Amino acid sequence: MVIAVAMDSREGDPLPWIEAAKPTYPTLIDREHRLAELYGIVNVPQAVWIDEAGRIVRPAEPAGAYEGFRQMNRTTREMPEEVARRTAQAKTLYLDAIRDWARNGERSAYAFTPEQARAHQPVVTEDAATAQALFRLAQVLIRRGEREEADRWIREASRLHPDSWCIWRQGAGVTDLGLAAQPDFWERVDGLGAKRYYAPVDMPGMP
Amino acid sequence: MVTLLTESGEHEVADAKASTEALWCPANDALEATGWTAKPEGLCKGQICVPLPAGREREFVGDGQINLAAFWRHLGQPAVRSERGDVWVLSESARERQAALASLEAPDFALPDPTGRMHRLSDYRGKKVFLVTWASW
Numbered sequence: 462m463v464i465a466v467a468m469d470s471r472e473g474d475p476l477p478w479i480e481a482a483k484p485t486y487p488t489l490i491d492r493e494h495r496l497a498e499l500y501g502i503v504n505v506p507q508a509v510w511i512d513e514a515g516r517i518v519r520p521a522e523p524a525g526a527y528e529g530f531r532q533m534n535r536t537t538r539e540m541p542e543e544v545a546r547r548t549a550q551a552k553t554l555y556l557d558a559i560r561d562w563a564r565n566g567e568r569s570a571y572a573f574t575p576e577q578a579r580a581h582q583p584v585v586t587e588d589a590a591t592a593q594a595l596f597r598l599a600q601v602l603i604r605r606g607e608r609e610e611a612d613r614w615i616r617e618a619s620r621l622h623p624d625s626w627c628i629w630r631q632g633a634g635v636t637d638l639g640l641a642a643q644p645d646f647w648e649r650v651d652g653l654g655a656k657r658y659y660a661p662v663d664m665p666g667m668p
Numbered sequence: 669m670v671t672l673l674t675e676s677g678e679h680e681v682a683d684a685k686a687s688t689e690a691l692w693c694p695a696n697d698a699l700e701a702t703g704w705t706a707k708p709e710g711l712c713k714g715q716i717c718v719p720l721p722a723g724r725e726r727e728f729v730g731d732g733q734i735n736l737a738a739f740w741r742h743l744g745q746p747a748v749r750s751e752r753g754d755v756w757v758l759s760e761s762a763r764e765r766q767a768a769l770a771s772l773e774a775p776d777f778a779l780p781d782p783t784g785r786m787h788r789l790s791d792y793r794g795k796k797v798f799l800v801t802w803a804s805w
Contacts, residue, residue, distance in 0.1 A: 463798045466779060474804040479782055487787050489779035496801060498759070499775040508800040511774040515793050520769065524800050559798055575772055582769040590762040594746040597673055598757045602750060610751055630805045641805040
């Protein structure tokens with residue numbers, strides 16, 4: 462089954478999206494980004510595959526998301542055809558893999574062995590652990606109206622854990638659609654250079 | 669009054685005393701919030717006991733209180749506080765997180781749905797779970 466978790470700290474932000482989707486599975490709200498802390502999640506969409514015994518079959522990884530958006534024209538929002546094709550391919554491939562695992566369990570080619578799963582776990586640094594604690598602290602302070610102090614802690618959290626787009630985008634200014642896609646976001650994305658926004662996914666055929 | 673956030677959630681500790689480096693909590697509050705308790709062997713949680721540095725015990729325990737901040741630093745675990753000292757977060761170290769992930773046991777959690785009803789991952793034991801994150805941002 463699917464459990465979808467909104468890494469949304471501002472109350473009410475995820476609700477219109479949930480209402481529009483009318484999901485048939487649990488949709489949970491993670492205001493303190495606990496899943497990021499527990500599973501080493503740094504971006505959305507990222508997914509973890511967990512079997513019937515509660516064991517991790519595929520650790521946190523981008524869930525069918527692809528780097529292609531970086532080639533999008535930011536005014537027209539158009540993507541080169543080849544990039545659009547690869548973007549769609551990444552999504553289709555990932556969804557097919559999930560279905561294959563749902564049908565075939567540990568016999569699925571997409572299910573990692575325990576050795577592979579351990580090798581694919583994200584690396585958790587001490588700075589990242591501190592960053593997540595600071596993020597939780599900031600959320601409490603925001604709820605108490607201590608906005609300026611909270612912002613200082615979120616900046617520090619992002620400095621300690623620069624790989625976390627969850628921390629950065631949650632703290633960033635948003636467009637009128639609620640997307641953290643202001644110029645500062647694009648600047649930070651461009652600053653990645655050759656480094657990936659979405660980490661590569663170890664799955665045959667994944668672009 | 670200190671708001672203390674730990675692995676088990678958010679706790680209001682009425683009689684906690686915070687300074688820049690210390691967070692003294694009554695023993696029963698410390699136990700409830702963190703699971704740690706003072707014994708002759710040191711500070712203990714479940715089957716684990718951590719001896720306190722010889723000659724420096726009073727930095728950590730005394731008068732029915734535990735200095736959780738000092739203990740957390742001793743364990744090398746994140747301990748962060750608000751500027752006023754009224755909100756603290758005591759969390760697990762990267763080493764603990766990494767070890768938990770290496771075990772491949774999916775860490776349990778409790779999060780609310782839009783109606784406020786809490787769901788635990790362990791509620792769904794017996795089914796394959798595709799746990800996926802998204803965000804409005």
